[in-house]
Amino acid sequence: MRHVCLAIAALSAVAWAQPEQPTAADRQRVLQSMGEFARNYVERLPDFICTRVEQHYTRAPGETEWKLQVKVSRELSYYGRREHYRVVQVNDAPAKKLPRLNSFSYSNGNFGDFIQDLFQPKSRAEIEWDGWDQISAKRVWVFSYRMPGGYNIGICHTVLIVGTCKSTDYPYHGAIYFSEDPAIVRLTIEPENVPQVRQTQSIDYGRVPIAGAEYLLPVADTFERLTAKLHFRNESIYRDYRKFTADSSIKPDLEGKP
Numbered sequence: 622m623r624h625v626c627l628a629i630a631a632l633s634a635v636a637w638a639q640p641e642q643p644t645a646a647d648r649q650r651v652l653q654s655m656g657e658f659a660r661n662y663v664e665r666l667p668d669f670i671c672t673r674v675e676q677h678y679t680r681a682p683g684e685t686e687w688k689l690q691v692k693v694s695r696e697l698s699y700y701g702r703r704e705h706y707r708v709v710q711v712n713d714a715p716a717k718k719l720p721r722l723n724s725f726s727y728s729n730g731n732f733g734d735f736i737q738d739l740f741q742p743k744s745r746a747e748i749e750w751d752g753w754d755q756i757s758a759k760r761v762w763v764f765s766y767r768m769p770g771g772y773n774i775g776i777c778h779t780v781l782i783v784g785t786c787k788s789t790d791y792p793y794h795g796a797i798y799f800s801e802d803p804a805i806v807r808l809t810i811e812p813e814n815v816p817q818v819r820q821t822q823s824i825d826y827g828r829v830p831i832a833g834a835e836y837l838l839p840v841a842d843t844f845e846r847l848t849a850k851l852h853f854r855n856e857s858i859y860r861d862y863r864k865f866t867a868d869s870s871i872k873p874d875l876e877g878k879p
Contacts, residue, residue, distance in 0.1 A: 726853035
C-alpha cells in the first residue's frame with residue numbers, strides 16, 4: 622500500500638496501420654515476458670539522483686484553458702528502494718520549500734512500486750490484451766488491467782497551523798504499454814469510486830544512461846485531479862540522471878510538503 626499522487630506528459634502517437642490481432646499463444650507469451658520484466662524491475666534499479674521539473678496548473682470546472690499555478694524543481698534521489706524529494710527551485714528561483722497556496726495538488730513517483738505490484742500473485746490483478754499502439758515510432762502491445770485495491774489517496778486539510786490528514790485505499794485500473802525490448806514504456810492509473818473526485822495519472826519510461834549502463838526510468842509523467850470546485854493538472858519531466866553515492870548530500874524533503 623502506498624501514498625500516491627503522481628503524474629506525466631504522454632508522448633503523442635503517429636497514425637499507422639494496425640497489425641493483425643495476435644494469437645492467444647502470442648498474447649500469453651508477451652504477458653509472461655511482461656511479468657518477468659516487471660517482477661525484476663525494482664531489483665535492477667540503481668541508486669540515482671535526477672531533477673524532476675514540475676509544472677502545476679489549475680482551472681475552474683467548465684473552463685478549457687489551464688492556468689500555470691507554479692513551477693517547481695525537485696531533486697529526486699532514489700536509494701534504499703525508496704524515493705526522496707527535496708525542493709530546489711520555485712518559479713526558476715532557488716527555494717527550499719513550496720509556496721503557501723490556497724489550493725494545491727502535489728504528486729510523487731512510486732514509479733517502481735506500481736510496476737512490481739501489478740504482477741505480484743497476492744495483488745490479484747486482472748490483465749487482458751487491449752490492442753496495439755505506437756509510441757516514439759515503435760509498435761507496442763497494450764494490456765488493460767484492474768487491481769482490487771492498493772491505491773492509497775491521502776487528503777490533508779490545514780486550519781491555521783494545525784494540519785489533519787486522512788488516507789483511504791481504493792481499487793484502480795489502467796493500461797500497460799509494452800515493447801518487446803522487453804520494456805514497459807507507459808503505465809496509466811485511475812483509482813475507482815473516489816467520492817466527488819476523478820483522478821488519473823500516467824508515467825512514460827525511457828532508456829537512461831547512468832554510470833556507463835542503461836536503465837529504464839521515468840522520463841515524464843502527468844497527473845490530473847478533478848473536483849467539483851477546481852481542476853488540477855501536473856506535468857513533469859525527469860532530467861540530469863546520475864549515480865547516487867554515499868557522498869551525495871541529499872535528505873528527504875520533509876519541509877517542502879504543503
